[in-house]
Amino acid sequence: MFDNVIQLLPEIWLALGQTALMVGISVGCALLFGTPLGVILYLTDVGQLWENPVLFRVLNYVVNVVRSFPFIILLVALIPLTRWLLGTTIGPVAAAVPLSVAAIPYFARLVEQSIREVPKGVIEAAVSMGATTPQIIRRVLLVEARSGLVLATTVVTISFLSNSAMAGVVGGGGIGDLAIRYGYYRFETDVMVAMIIILILLVQIFQFIGNRLARLVDKR
Amino acid sequence: MIVLQEVSKVFKTPRGAFQAVHPTSLFVDEGDIYGIIGFSGAGKSTLLRLVNLIERPTSGTVIVNGQNLTSLSSGELREARRKIGMIFQHFHLIANRTVAENVEFPLAIAGVPKAKRRERVRECLRIVGLEDKLDSYPSQLSGGQKQRVAIARALANHPKVLLCDEPTSALDPQTTRSILEFLKEINRRFGVTILLVTHEMNVVREICNKVAVMEQGRLVEKFNLREGSIRPTTEIARLLFELPAAEEKTQAYV
Numbered sequence: 411m412f413d414n415v416i417q418l419l420p421e422i423w424l425a426l427g428q429t430a431l432m433v434g435i436s437v438g439c440a441l442l443f444g445t446p447l448g449v450i451l452y453l454t455d456v457g458q459l460w461e462n463p464v465l466f467r468v469l470n471y472v473v474n475v476v477r478s479f480p481f482i483i484l485l486v487a488l489i490p491l492t493r494w495l496l497g498t499t500i501g502p503v504a505a506a507v508p509l510s511v512a513a514i515p516y517f518a519r520l521v522e523q524s525i526r527e528v529p530k531g532v533i534e535a536a537v538s539m540g541a542t543t544p545q546i547i548r549r550v551l552l553v554e555a556r557s558g559l560v561l562a563t564t565v566v567t568i569s570f571l572s573n574s575a576m577a578g579v580v581g582g583g584g585i586g587d588l589a590i591r592y593g594y595y596r597f598e599t600d601v602m603v604a605m606i607i608i609l610i611l612l613v614q615i616f617q618f619i620g621n622r623l624a625r626l627v628d629k630r
Numbered sequence: 631m632i633v634l635q636e637v638s639k640v641f642k643t644p645r646g647a648f649q650a651v652h653p654t655s656l657f658v659d660e661g662d663i664y665g666i667i668g669f670s671g672a673g674k675s676t677l678l679r680l681v682n683l684i685e686r687p688t689s690g691t692v693i694v695n696g697q698n699l700t701s702l703s704s705g706e707l708r709e710a711r712r713k714i715g716m717i718f719q720h721f722h723l724i725a726n727r728t729v730a731e732n733v734e735f736p737l738a739i740a741g742v743p744k745a746k747r748r749e750r751v752r753e754c755l756r757i758v759g760l761e762d763k764l765d766s767y768p769s770q771l772s773g774g775q776k777q778r779v780a781i782a783r784a785l786a787n788h789p790k791v792l793l794c795d796e797p798t799s800a801l802d803p804q805t806t807r808s809i810l811e812f813l814k815e816i817n818r819r820f821g822v823t824i825l826l827v828t829h830e831m832n833v834v835r836e837i838c839n840k841v842a843v844m845e846q847g848r849l850v851e852k853f854n855l856r857e858g859s860i861r862p863t864t865e866i867a868r869l870l871f872e873l874p875a876a877e878e879k880t881q882a883y884v
Contacts (some may be wrong), residue, residue: 424775535722539736539787540711549735553726627765630725 414598415537421588428502428583432574436509440517444566445559447514447549448521449474459533459543473515481573484508485580492580509570517566524558525551527579540575557628562621568580575609585609632658632791632825637680637690639673650676652847653690658840660790663817663824665834667870668844674827675795677844681825682714682793683707685807695790712740715784715822719796721776723768729755730764736786736836754782770866774805781812785820792816794826798833810836843867 433530447469453459454466479487488508492499495507511599528551536546552559575586593602650673658664666674670769670790677684681692683699692699697710723732730751737747758778768776770828777797784792794813798806814837816822834841834855843851843866851867853860862868 469770506702529720529722531720531722533720533750534684535716535718536735538684538711538714538741538793539783540708541735541739541871542708545739548725549739553724556726618706627726 412604414592414601415604418588418592418601422585422604422608425583425585427590428587429574429585431502432506432509432577432582432584433571435503435506436513436570436574437563439506439510440513440566440570441563444514444517445521447518449551450527451518451522452482452525452551453543453547459546467630473519476512476515477519481508481512481514482576484512485576489580500581502577502582502584502618503582505574505577505580508580509573509577511569512573513566516569517562520562520565521555521559524555527558527628528554534626554630557624557630560624560627561620563592564624567616567620571612571616592630631660631693631695631823632656632664632681633691633693634677634680635691635693637677637687637692639676639685640789650847651680651687654847654849656842658823658825660823661817661821662840663814663826663838665838665841666825666827666844666849667829667831667834667841668866669829673847674829674844678793678795678825678827681791682711682716684716701797712736713785713789713791715787715789715792717777717780717784717794717797719799721768721773721780721800723776723779723783725755725768728765728767729760729762729771732768732779732865733783733786736783740787750786751782754785755779757785757816758782772805773801774808777801777809778812779806781809781816785816785822788820789822791823791825794824794828796828797826799828800829806830806833808835813837845869 450460450548451466451469451473454462454469456463470612485508488511489499492504492507496504497614498504532554533550536550574582575589577584578587578590585608589602589605592598593605634654634656635653636653637651638649638653639648641648654677666677668674676685680687681694683692687700692698694710695713699710702710724735727735733751733754734747735819742750752761755764758781760775760778760782763771763775763779768779769781797813798809801809810833813824817824825854826833826838839854839856841853841855842849843864845866850864851862860871862871
């Protein structure tokens with residue numbers, strides 16, 4: 411029944427690698443740039459340590475705008491940016507550009523939400539001990555919010571595993587692209603089914619690891 | 631030593647300005663255990679938070695350990711805060727850090743070398759009798775134990791002054807007594823001046839040598855509890871000083 415799948419095995423491995431690359435880069439960028447962005451969003455809001463209504467409103471607006479784009483449109487809209495950055499618009503690395511652009515504000519919003527859960531009193535206690543704001547970020551906010559941050563990373567990973575399926579549109583390759591090209595365009599239903607099974611398994615695994623890890627680091 | 635000179639605090643709310651503390655002066659001498667008592671909403675906690683400038687006074691001067699805090703730069707203020715310990719009604723420990731790491735926190739942010747930190751952490755936990763809980767997490771402790779960790783944390787940087795914001799209000803009477811014992815001992819052994827806010831008269835009776843009564847943002851009366859008999863003149867002070875005594879009497883009958 412899965413004859414086509416077996417024939418396609420080398421391509422499937424390649425697609426898996428491409429998916430891993432796209433998800434890896436975008437989630438990596440989300441962690442690297444989204445975390446500080448989320449922290450700044452939190453800190454510049456009214457009543458927080460770096461209260462700055464103008465900066466908060468600007469960042470808040472930018473995050474909302476990027477998140478408003480249906481991903482498929484962002485993918486196309488950012489083609490000039492990708493070409494300017496990488497000189498090409500084809501391949502998984504090129505597809506990782508719009509993926510990252512979408513992932514950063516998404517993760518920032520989740521970071522901001524997680525940090526909001528940190529009791530204000532704990533932050534105040536740190537202030538009363540003479541902590542600087544960077545010290546509070548590193549030693550209080552990120553520490554107390556860490557299980558939320560792990561879950562946020564899980565959510566972003568799964569969302570962008572799904573988004574990476576659309577990357578086929580700009581020649582990004584990956585599992586989703588394979589499913590569309592073979593499963594849909596060539597009516598090889600078994601390939602489609604196999605790809606979906608792979609995606610389901612990946613999502614289950616990510617969520618399982620995320621939940622475990624979140625529980626492990628949560629000492630509250 | 632704490633000197634408050636005509637400090638006030640006005641909060642801006644959507645419904646206009648709210649005067650939490652009217653211009654108030656207070657002198658807490660070295661070695662005092664000074665209580666501020668009043669009902670909830672009287673502005674006690676706000677007044678206490680003006681002392682280490684967690685809340686910036688709208689007007690007035692705050693002098694702690696001979697230093698005018700209201701005139702310091704933010705860096706100097708952080709430095710000064712290290713010598714002002716503070717504990718809270720709800721402890722405010724870092725839940726994802728062990729007891730030892732919580733006590734280490736003020737030392738770490740003050741840049742104390744690691745080896746010294748460990749030593750001091752043990753010392754402070756020994757003072758509050760929790761040396762065996764070094765590696766526990768706050769969630770594994772009782773309320774009284776959490777407050778003891780908070781006290782150890784407040785002591786880590788050798789403060790001269792300890793601010794206590796309703797330190798026993800979340801605790802049962804027995805635990806309250808043990809926490810008050812620790813505070814008394816810290817005051818005696820290390821000469822730490824304590825300024826304590828509470829709504830419980832028995833806390834004042836148990837450990838304070840001076841007390842001020844607060845109502846609607848004003849200190850309406852001050853007493854030296856070591857000086858003979860206390861004759862409250864304001865309604866509120868009479869209520870606070872006489873009501874609990876009446877309660878005790880009824881308890882004696884039961």
